[in-house]
Amino acid sequence: MSLIPYFAYAKKSFLGRSAYRFDHLMGIFSTCLQVFIYWNIYRALYGQRTEVDGITMAMVTTNFILSLGLREAFYTDDGYLSRKIRDGSIATELLHPISFKGRMLAENLGNALFNLIFRFAPAVLISVCIVGIQPPADAESVALFMVSAVLGYGVLWAISFACQMTAFWLMNTWSLFTVKNVFVGILSGSMIPLWFMPEWMGGVLKATPFSSIYFTPVQIYLGQLSLKEIGARCAVQLLWAAGIFLLGDFLWRRGQKKLVVQGG
Amino acid sequence: MICFDKVSRFILSEVSFCAPKGQAVGIVGSSGAGKTTLLKLACGLLAPEQGRVRVLGREPVGEGRSVKSRVGVCIGGIPLLEGEDTVEEGFRMLRTIYRIPRKQFHECFGELSRRLGFGEFAGSKCRELSAGQRARVRLGAVLLSDPEVLLLDDPVSGLDVNGKAVFRDILAERCRRGTTALVTSHDMAAISPLCSRLALLEKGKLLFYGSEHTLLRRYAPPEEIRVRLWGRLPDLEDLPLDSYALDGDELRLRFCPTHITAAEILKQLLGQTGLQSVEIHRAGLEDVFSRLR
Known part of the structure; x- marks a missing residue:
């Protein structure tokens, strides 16, 4: 299988993204604003205390900066398939001698790479300058943070991919993605750090893919996990990404069959 | 070669015929006769309820890259290029998708743009083209990869007299080189000069399949x-x-x-x-x- 067409799609989406300068300036501004608002809320909640249940304000701030920064970089175009089904261009994709799933991923990666360079990096830099960040535990943590962040993106993309496949049966997927985004926003720890969740809820969240998206990389960055735990968490991330992708792939095959057997 | 063996789907009922290699077959019928359904069955966008369709020796539904890259499809409502791309960008993307060697692409793109006359608006965005311009670009796009099988839904619609003549010449050249084509139209006079055989469809039934000469004689x-x-x-x-x-x-x-x-x-x-x-x-x-x- 040649990867050249997929690189071409990734490049096209990367370059296409650069056309919307105002949009990505606003993206940076919105991320910084969210970090600043959360930082002020938690500063007020912490009051004079330096830590709550062993969690320092610096750790909370670091969680916001990294997870909101990654959220800005982790681009998934949730309406991609439903648009193609609505305008009929899904048929074009089925006729092309390349994988549609590969194209979806390539375009998302192109966008994500653009966001990583032009949104994540500036947003994190600005936020660090304003509210500060806890330095990484060591250089190894930074490297492992990056590996885990990539796997976290894999989980997020797989969730989006599987949800998108419902477009073959649902007329409108908007409400489904609203629910998905609420789950991802709250249960991934990007709004409320998972350290503050009740113990029972923490256990439940560990059994969902959401904590794998942002919270695992943040914990690795902060040096909260041993090497063995990091290996286990990364394996969990990989399993979630693969499992959800396989579910999406199953739905894709069923959806394709629906198109060619039922004719729509 | 394209073979339909007692194929039924939607309005189509037990349609059987074989288009031999290197022949252009005109599928003629009034609106709703099942012409586009027949093309969708041939390219694998629809599966037959009954019977069997074979294209290049395989059943087209679910076929992989090896067959898809050898079949060119132009069906109304299925865009070949993306609206936001310029014509040239769209063709370059097709080059990448169909893995056309650079030299062959430049030669083929140059020739098609000159003959079909879309070179002058190659820098325009596809969504900004007029219906006539779009028809020329679509034909160029489907011919670019030099497919072994062409499935064309009303390809002359939107073309002027000159465009129709050019398309007829190109199709004849491709068929001489071994391309097999199914070409639909509701206008028999427009399609008969393009095709060596005709298939007449009416309400999903194949009324006749053979040469124009045989049709007239019989x-x-x-x-x-x-x-x-x-x-x-x-x-x-x-x-x-x-x-x-x-x-x-x-x-x-x-x-x-x-x-x-x-x-x-x-x-x-x-x-x-x-x-x-x-x-x-x-x-x-x-x-x-x-x-x-």
């Missing part, structure tokens, strides 16, 4: 000769005519062209009397189609 309605006489009424008893009638000095003769030709009748008439004027009314393909329906 199903052409009687022809008519109208002559103004310049002398006595000739003796018509020995001629195998369907009917004749005299209206003033005009004689109307209806005959079946498979039994006797117009030339033979005129020779007989001129042997017996003089003629002031002669009009021959021949049945066209549309008359044949109307008769078959």
